[in-house]
Amino acid sequence: MSKSDSELEFEALLDYLKLNCSYDLSGYKEGTLMRRVQYRMQQLEIENYGNYLQYLQNHYDESVSLFNTILINYSGFFRDRYSWDYLANQIIPQIITRKQSDEKIRVWSAGCASGQEVYTLVMLLAEALGIEQCLQRVQIFATDVDEDAVSEARRASYSEIEVANIPSDLLSKYFEQIQQRYVFDSKLRRTIIFGVHDLAKNAPMSKMDLVVCRNVLIYFKPETQAKTLIRFHFGLTNNGFLFLGNSEGLTNNSHIFTPVSLKHRIFVKGQSLTLQDHLLLQPRTDTKKAVNPLTTQIHMWKAAFLASPLAQLAVDRSGRVLLANQQANTLFNLNISHIGAQVKDLEIARLINPSTLINLLDRDSVKPSAVRRSRAAGSDNRHSSLARKHVEWVTDNHTIYLDIYTTLISDESGKALGTNLTFIDVTRNILLEDEIERLNSALTKVTQELKETTEVLHTTRQQFDSTQKELESVHQEMQFRNYF
Numbered sequence: 001m002s003k004s005d006s007e008l009e010f011e012a013l014l015d016y017l018k019l020n021c022s023y024d025l026s027g028y029k030e031g032t033l034m035r036r037v038q039y040r041m042q043q044l045e046i047e048n049y050g051n052y053l054q055y056l057q058n059h060y061d062e063s064v065s066l067f068n069t070i071l072i073n074y075s076g077f078f079r080d081r082y083s084w085d086y087l088a089n090q091i092i093p094q095i096i097t098r099k100q101s102d103e104k105i106r107v108w109s110a111g112c113a114s115g116q117e118v119y120t121l122v123m124l125l126a127e128a129l130g131i132e133q134c135l136q137r138v139q140i141f142a143t144d145v146d147e148d149a150v151s152e153a154r155r156a157s158y159s160e161i162e163v164a165n166i167p168s169d170l171l172s173k174y175f176e177q178i179q180q181r182y183v184f185d186s187k188l189r190r191t192i193i194f195g196v197h198d199l200a201k202n203a204p205m206s207k208m209d210l211v212v213c214r215n216v217l218i219y220f221k222p223e224t225q226a227k228t229l230i231r232f233h234f235g236l237t238n239n240g241f242l243f244l245g246n247s248e249g250l251t252n253n254s255h256i257f258t259p260v261s262l263k264h265r266i267f268v269k270g271q272s273l274t275l276q277d278h279l280l281l282q283p284r285t286d287t288k289k290a291v292n293p294l295t296t297q298i299h300m301w302k303a304a305f306l307a308s309p310l311a312q313l314a315v316d317r318s319g320r321v322l323l324a325n326q327q328a329n330t331l332f333n334l335n336i337s338h339i340g341a342q343v344k345d346l347e348i349a350r351l352i353n354p355s356t357l358i359n360l361l362d363r364d365s366v367k368p369s370a371v372r373r374s375r376a377a378g379s380d381n382r383h384s385s386l387a388r389k390h391v392e393w394v395t396d397n398h399t400i401y402l403d404i405y406t407t408l409i410s411d412e413s414g415k416a417l418g419t420n421l422t423f424i425d426v427t428r429n430i431l432l433e434d435e436i437e438r439l440n441s442a443l444t445k446v447t448q449e450l451k452e453t454t455e456v457l458h459t460t461r462q463q464f465d466s467t468q469k470e471l472e473s474v475h476q477e478m479q480f481r482n483y484f
């Protein structure tokens with residue numbers, strides 16, 4: 001069945017996020033992803049994925065807002081209270097008794113969000129071992145793919161509503177009340193190592209006695225869930241435990257974990273991985289999804305633009321700088337903070353009048369000939385013209401001369417979207433032209449001198465000839481006189 005325009009646009013959006021923002025969302029369930037993206041689009045009053053892709057390209061912070069919307073960082077202390085009770089009463093004691101008294105106990109909270117889960121774990125371990133033993137023996141790894149969530153978890157500061165589920169004796173024992181906030185015990189926080197980690201692609205932590213991964217796998221496609229469970233299997237010690245969320249199961253990996261309590265979603269590491277399990281972790285090459293050509297085109301255009309040896313800027317219809325490559329940044333002293341600024345507010349306005357750019361766009365966008373020209377120019381719908389020649393640009397320590405070319409950027413229908421400005425340093429050409437001019441005038445002068453000298457020579461020769469003739473006739477006359 002062929003895909004609808006909307007599905008193709010959605011794929012282009014995912015490809016764009018993967019190629020330009022390093023967010024690979026291919027492991028997440030498509031339905032959930034679509035709902036989350038639509039939710040974000042509604043907030044911005046954008047109607048379709050195509051327009052949203054354009055919005056993403058023009059707003060550099062938007063990918064972060066989208067990512068936050070997709071990840072859903074909701075968490076809570078003692079979430080699913082009875083399951084935590086089961087862990088505290090049945091599992092943690094087993095982990096402790098299996099270990100020597102000086103052996104480390106290693107726990108991983110994977111997808112820890114803003115930290116409630118990991119502090120719940122520390123409280124239970126401290127209750128079981130005593131605070132001193134906990135400080136000495138427990139090592140907890142708390143990871144999430146969302147950097148902001150990890151920072152929040154590290155801060156360990158919660159509101160009154162957020163701590164409402166913590167039994168009052170534990171709250172007063174493990175939290176310090178600072179004004180309106182409850183901050184987790186700073187000494188015990190030292191047992192935790194926080195980090196950014198993507199379960200769908202990074203290698204697992206190792207030698208874990210317990211992996212807690214709750215309400216994360218639920219967002220993953222079955223294949224990504226299966227791979228993540230295999231990584232957990234790698235990461236656990238023999239007989240290590242896995243604690244999932246209440247609505248999560250083992251999908252097709254049931255052979256590698258044995259249920260301890262299905263009700264509470266607690267499993268113990270089971271038999272070894274099969275060859276198939278290992279193969280599942282190999283990157284797949286045969287069924288690789290073709291990347292949407294539209295995104296490839298955008299990506300290649302952007303890469304070519306950034307890598308160009310010529311300084312280039314892309315300016316949108318309203319005269320704002322959208323992109324600047326490295327050459328332009330160096331030449332015009334620009335940095336990331338100038339992206340989005342109006343050309344008229346930047347020093348480069350000395351080079352090209354911003355209103356000329358906008359007029360150019362307005363003029364070309366309504367001209368059918370411009371559309372024909374840009375179509376004729378190829379699939380990228382662009383044509384260039386020399387806007388200014390030999391413009392002087394004085395930098396801190398030298399003066400250079402630039403030719404400025406403008407290239408209309410238009411969409412399929414020929415509607416102008418913006419302008420690409422290319423700056424060609426012609427200083428060397430100008431110096432060479434000056435040198436040629438100087439040599440030409442020297443040559444003209446020498447030619448003139450030569451001409452004059454030739455004329456003098458000619459006159460001298462004539463004088464010489466006539467003198468010689470005179471001499472000859474005097475000579476003849478003397479001979480004649482001598483004869484008589």
Ligand SMILES: C[S@@+](CC[C@H](N)C(=O)[O-])C[C@H]1O[C@@H](n2cnc3c(N)ncnc32)[C@H](O)[C@@H]1O
Nearest residue numbers: 071073075076111113145146198199200214215
């Ligand atoms: C609903 S919260 C669950 C938080 C906590 N585990 C709990 O149950 O209270 C889901 C968390 O999973 C994280 N997450 C989503 N995809 C992830 C991935 N690929 N790798 C690591 N964490 C991920 C999100 O950033 C979010 O913080």
